[in-house]
Amino acid sequence: MTPDQIIFLISAVLILVSALMVVITHNLVHAALWLVAALFGVAVLFAILNASFLAVVQVVVYIGAIAVLFVFAVMLTRKELRDRGTQTRANWWIPALLGVLILAGLAYLILGQPDVSRTAPAIPAGVDTLRALGTALVSPDGYALPFEAASVLLLAALVGAVYVAVGRKS
Amino acid sequence: MSIPLSWYLILAAALFCIGLFGVLSRKNAIAILLGIELMLNAVNINLVAFWRYLDPSRMAGQVFAIIVFATAAAEVAVGLALIISVYRRRSTILADEIDLMKW
Amino acid sequence: MQNDWLYIGLFLVIGIIVPIVPLVFSALVAPHKPNPIKQSTYECGIETVGESWIQFKSQYYVFALVFLVFDVETVFLFPWALSINQLPIFAVLEGILFISILVAGLVYTWRKGLLEWI
Amino acid sequence: MNFWNDPINFIADWLRGLLTSRGMTTGLSTVILFFIGIVVLIIFAMMLDIFLVWVERKVVARFQDRLGPNRIGPFGLIQPFADIIKLVIKEDITPAGADKLVYNMAPVLAMASVILLWAILPLASKIYGVDLNVAVLYLVAAGALGTLSIIMAGWSSNNKYALLGAFRMVANMISYEVPMVVTLLIPTILANTMSVKGITDAQHSVWFVILSPLGMMIFLISAIAELGRAPFDLNEAESEIVAGFHIEYTGMKFGLFYAGELLHAFTFGGFVAMLYFGGYGVFGLEKFLPFLQAPLVSALIFLAKAMVGYWVIMWVKYSMPRIRIDHLLAFNWKFLTPLSLVVLCVTAIASKLLSGSPTWLVAMVMFLANVVIAWLTIEILRGVGRRQRKVEEHLTSPSSPLVRHGSE
Numbered sequence: 001m002t003p004d005q006i007i008f009l010i011s012a013v014l015i016l017v018s019a020l021m022v023v024i025t026h027n028l029v030h031a032a033l034w035l036v037a038a039l040f041g042v043a044v045l046f047a048i049l050n051a052s053f054l055a056v057v058q059v060v061v062y063i064g065a066i067a068v069l070f071v072f073a074v075m076l077t078r079k080e081l082r083d084r085g086t087q088t089r090a091n092w093w094i095p096a097l098l099g100v101l102i103l104a105g106l107a108y109l110i111l112g113q114p115d116v117s118r119t120a121p122a123i124p125a126g127v128d129t130l131r132a133l134g135t136a137l138v139s140p141d142g143y144a145l146p147f148e149a150a151s152v153l154l155l156a157a158l159v160g161a162v163y164v165a166v167g168r169k170s
Numbered sequence: 171m172s173i174p175l176s177w178y179l180i181l182a183a184a185l186f187c188i189g190l191f192g193v194l195s196r197k198n199a200i201a202i203l204l205g206i207e208l209m210l211n212a213v214n215i216n217l218v219a220f221w222r223y224l225d226p227s228r229m230a231g232q233v234f235a236i237i238v239f240a241t242a243a244a245e246v247a248v249g250l251a252l253i254i255s256v257y258r259r260r261s262t263i264l265a266d267e268i269d270l271m272k273w
Numbered sequence: 274m275q276n277d278w279l280y281i282g283l284f285l286v287i288g289i290i291v292p293i294v295p296l297v298f299s300a301l302v303a304p305h306k307p308n309p310i311k312q313s314t315y316e317c318g319i320e321t322v323g324e325s326w327i328q329f330k331s332q333y334y335v336f337a338l339v340f341l342v343f344d345v346e347t348v349f350l351f352p353w354a355l356s357i358n359q360l361p362i363f364a365v366l367e368g369i370l371f372i373s374i375l376v377a378g379l380v381y382t383w384r385k386g387l388l389e390w391i
Numbered sequence: 392m393n394f395w396n397d398p399i400n401f402i403a404d405w406l407r408g409l410l411t412s413r414g415m416t417t418g419l420s421t422v423i424l425f426f427i428g429i430v431v432l433i434i435f436a437m438m439l440d441i442f443l444v445w446v447e448r449k450v451v452a453r454f455q456d457r458l459g460p461n462r463i464g465p466f467g468l469i470q471p472f473a474d475i476i477k478l479v480i481k482e483d484i485t486p487a488g489a490d491k492l493v494y495n496m497a498p499v500l501a502m503a504s505v506i507l508l509w510a511i512l513p514l515a516s517k518i519y520g521v522d523l524n525v526a527v528l529y530l531v532a533a534g535a536l537g538t539l540s541i542i543m544a545g546w547s548s549n550n551k552y553a554l555l556g557a558f559r560m561v562a563n564m565i566s567y568e569v570p571m572v573v574t575l576l577i578p579t580i581l582a583n584t585m586s587v588k589g590i591t592d593a594q595h596s597v598w599f600v601i602l603s604p605l606g607m608m609i610f611l612i613s614a615i616a617e618l619g620r621a622p623f624d625l626n627e628a629e630s631e632i633v634a635g636f637h638i639e640y641t642g643m644k645f646g647l648f649y650a651g652e653l654l655h656a657f658t659f660g661g662f663v664a665m666l667y668f669g670g671y672g673v674f675g676l677e678k679f680l681p682f683l684q685a686p687l688v689s690a691l692i693f694l695a696k697a698m699v700g701y702w703v704i705m706w707v708k709y710s711m712p713r714i715r716i717d718h719l720l721a722f723n724w725k726f727l728t729p730l731s732l733v734v735l736c737v738t739a740i741a742s743k744l745l746s747g748s749p750t751w752l753v754a755m756v757m758f759l760a761n762v763v764i765a766w767l768t769i770e771i772l773r774g775v776g777r778r779q780r781k782v783e784e785h786l787t788s789p790s791s792p793l794v795r796h797g798s799e
Contacts, residue, residue: 002172003418007282012181019185019208023192029546035204035541038185041181043210047179047278048173049222054214054235055278056528057348061239064535065341066207066246067567071542072337073200073250075255075558086781093196098214099187106183110176117174123226130524131584134356136229137349138364148367150240151346151374157244158342158378161251165334166387243345249336255332258386280425281529284510285503287429291437292502292647294497299643304625312487314550314639333562336720340565341779343728347572350735352529354579357743365743369736376732379724388724389717 008048015041032070036063050123051128178219186212197264199253203246210242335387339379346375393481397517398686399428421609429510432520436509440654444471446698447705448652454709474646481642488549489639497544498640498647500657504536505655512661513588515671515689527575531568534617537655538564544648545636555636559716560619565625566723567616573731574610577603578666580643591670596750600667603738605765607667609731615704616723618652622711623719639757641694660700661693668696682740737764 018038025031039062046055064077089095110116136142185208192205214235219245353368364366394401403424409421445460445468452459460467485494511526513519523529538561545557579585581602582593590599600607616623637648664670671689681686714722737760745753 005173008177010171015181016184016188019188019743021205022208023188023196023201028198030493031201031204033543035207038208039211040205042215044282045178045215047281048219049178049216050216050226051222051232051235051354052278052523052525053352053528054218054232056525056532057236057239059532060348060528060535061243061345062207063292063539064568065337065344065565066243068538068542068561069246069250069334069337069341070200070204072334074256075546075554076254076334077200080274089195089197092195095191096419098194099191102190103187104181107180107233110179110183116176116179118223119172119174120223121226127227129226129229129232131226131351131356131359133229133232134234134352134354135359136265137236138356138360138367140363141227144367146233146237147349148371148374150237150349151371153244154240154342154346155374155378157247158339159381161247161338162335162387164255165251166385167340240345240349243341247341250334251338276421277523278624279422279520280429281510281523283422283425284429284433284520285507287426287433288503288506288510289508291433291497292499295475295479295643296499296648299483303480303642304482306482307484309487311484314486314488333558336562336566339724340569343569344565344572347569347576348528348531349580350576351525351585354576354739355583355585357580357739358583358746362743365739368739371662372732372736376729379728383725388721 005047008045011041011044011048014038015045029071032067032074035070036067039063039067049120050129054132079147175219175223178215178223182212182215182219184216185209198266199256200250203249203253206245206249207242210238210245214238335382339382339388342378343375346371395685395687399518402427404792429520432509434655435690436506439657440650441471441475443653443657443701444474444650446701447638448460449475450569450705451709454706469783478643478646479696483642484744486549486639488735490547490549491549493543493709494639495644497540497547498644498651500536500540500543502647502651503532504540505651505658507533507536508655508658508662511587511657513591513665513670514693515686516592516684517686518690521589522586522588524586527579527590529586531572531575534564541636541776544640548636548639549638553636553638556638560636562716563619563623563719564617566720567613567727568720570609570727571613571617573728573735574606574613575666576735577606580739580742581733587665587670588729591665591672594669595672597754598667598669598730601754603667603734603761604758605730605734605761606738607663610666611663611700611703612727614663614724615707616719617655618659618704620652620704621708622658624708624713656704657697657701660704662699663700664693664696668700670696726772733764734761737761 015038018034018041021034022031022038025034039058041101043055043058043062046052046058140143189205189212192208193202196202196205217231217235217238220233221229221235224231318326350368350371353364357365357368406427407420410423411417415423448470449459449467461469463469463473485491508530510520511529513521513522541557541560541564545553545555545560548554578590578599581599582590584590584593637645640648671693673692738757741757741760742753745756755778
């Protein structure tokens with residue numbers, strides 16, 4: 001076991017345990033907080049994978065914005081907040097079985113691929129992934145169009161969400 | 171970097187399946203959205219792991235992950251707005267009771 | 274690179290342990306004599322009416338929504354800001370187009386009167 | 392390499408030699424060195440925090456024409472230690488309906504989110520925790536943890552005041568995070584790097600406050616709002632909601648929130664100094680006076696600049712009245728955010744067009760551009776104000792139908 005394998009395993013356990021708590025805990029605010037823990041574990045993975053920009057963005061966007069939005073939404077729909085009773089369907093075992101089956105299938109497929117236990121190549125010297133990402137995002141032969149499209153998507157989401165949440169205002 | 175690629179893929183698959191379970195088994199619409207967030211993150215782990223393990227000098231994986239971030243933000247914004255709107259009109263956020271479109 | 278994040282990780286762990294130390298120390302030396310009055314919710318001596326987890330106005334949600342969209346978009350501007358020097362002026366204008374799309378959302382919310390706190 | 396020129400590496404090399412000579416691997420010795428360095432840095436921050444309690448109390452006393460602590464020790468310097476002993480031996484009361492785990496985690500997270508900032512704070516060119524290549528965003532990420540801790544505190548206390556305070560505080564923090572992130576982009580563009588050390592070194596010839604005075608002002612305002620200090624302190628408006636999100640916290644847990652706030656304010660003073668006032672540099676004087684380059688001296692210079700920033704934050708806090716929440720949000724979304732975006736666009740275009748020109752030209756053009764933006768902003772505000780006054784005059788004038796109805 002090398003040190004980075006140990007760090008990976010710790011964060012994997014953090015992610016999976018928190019994800020399980022997200023889907024089984026009864027209290028919705030707790031579920032949102034467990035989601036924060038799971039997403040933080042994913043940020044650790046990004047850091048291990050040398051994607052430092054994504055690791056920080058994961059914390060800023062998910063923990064700083066999306067988790068806050070979730071907590072606000074839970075507070076706005078208060079009636080369910082008190083509802084400490086069961087939050088899962090009566091026949092919850094069908095999705096559970098489905099999940100286990102899909103996981104088994106995926107694991108079978110993944111482990112059957114050739115060369116899947118390869119280790120990461122070294123990042124070529126002189127490649128600054130941060131600047132390369134910036135160049136790729138705005139250069140026309142890179143991903144300029146998806147970049148602008150993302151901005152239009154977010155604009156549409158903002159307009160739509162504001163309209164739906166507040167409704168027609170005289 | 172002595173972690174095999176398969177570890178990331180298995181972890182992402184497990185996270186995806188947990189998210190799927192959450193989406194299918196939860197009654198509360200907000201909890202369903204929480205499950206969707208988990209599934210999107212599983213996708214992101216895969217994208218970044220492939221970027222790192224296949225060709226780190228091409229940024230496609232990271233750009234995709236960024237687009238997924240934007241999509242996740244848009245999805246949460248609209249999804250929660252819909253839930254709040256439904257809650258206002260029908261004062262429930264249980265997915266089973268929001269069945270007007272079923273008939 | 275990796276060492277940087279190892280440092281941050283260690284910093285996070287120690288940064289969480291350090292505030293716990295005085296709490297543990299306090300738990301050891303401080304008295305502990307709970308009683309129902311002491312543990313009741315503090316509302317300036319007035320009896321608590323109803324439950325504490327009250328419902329909130331949806332205005333908070335609107336602001337969180339606008340913030341979410343702005344947060345995601347401004348974060349995406351960081352790679353752009355880093356590569357301005359290497360790119361032609363066209364790329365700078367592209368970033369400004371991105372910002373103006375962002376502003377359009379703000380203008381819409383403003384014109385709808387949703388930025389007023391009522 | 393000697394102690395005077397590079398104290399940290401001097402000690403680190405000595406320790407590394409000591410550890411590896413005992414047969415330890417390089418990896419393990421690196422971790423142990425990191426550990427020692429982090430513990431020393433955090434203890435330094437906590438000591439500074441204790442000193443800040445004294446500074447804050449002394450300064451607020453002077454602002455209010457009082458003496459402040461002056462009984463225990465010279466100038467009351469031992470007073471904070473007495474405060475700490477008192478806080479530690481106070482009973483810790485957890486309200487009956489509280490969500491115990493979340494309730495106890497919140498103050499720890501609040502303090503940790505502030506301590507985390509010290510990992511990237513460059514005290515001197517050779518005294519810093521880590522030179523992260525995404526440090527500017529890391530600052531925002533640590534702030535996100537702070538927001539989370541406030542939600543956790545407010546929600547888990549099972550108290551209406553706490554929840555109201557937390558909601559207000561979070562609405563405040565997330566709103567002002569937008570202009571803050573935008574004004575963090577401005578040094579990033581000017582220095583062409585996101586590492587804080589790179590930004591400090593880029594200000595060798597000219598400080599960014601000259602290139603972007605408006606950016607500095609917006610950053611300072613949004614930093615104060617992010618801290619939740621007056622005039623943006625309606626999260627703990629005493630006359631309305633007593634103490635806000637930490638109303639139920641007693642003893643050392645309250646102490647952590649309080650100490651966290653003070654250290655946060657000082658750290659943001661440091662970030663203002665670092666992003667816009669040249670960090671540990673002194674106008675390029677270090678070229679002529681080499682001793683200013685010595686790490687220990689430049690660390691002192693940086694701490695002095697941070698203290699000035701902290702003093703400005705205190706000055707604002709103790710001379711401004713609290714503003715209403717609608718004014719607070721309107722000020723951010725209708726004024727600060729659009730203005731910061733305009734400044735960002737102008738900075739981006741100007742720095743692209745002027746890349747390669749001599750420094751004095753860049754500085755002059757940038758400064759003039761900022762002056763023009765400020766002038767236009769003031770003109771627009773004046774026009775809006777005049778129109779508003781006209782509407783009000785019309786409503787209150789004797790011929791107005793509203794007033795006639797009122798008098799009948």
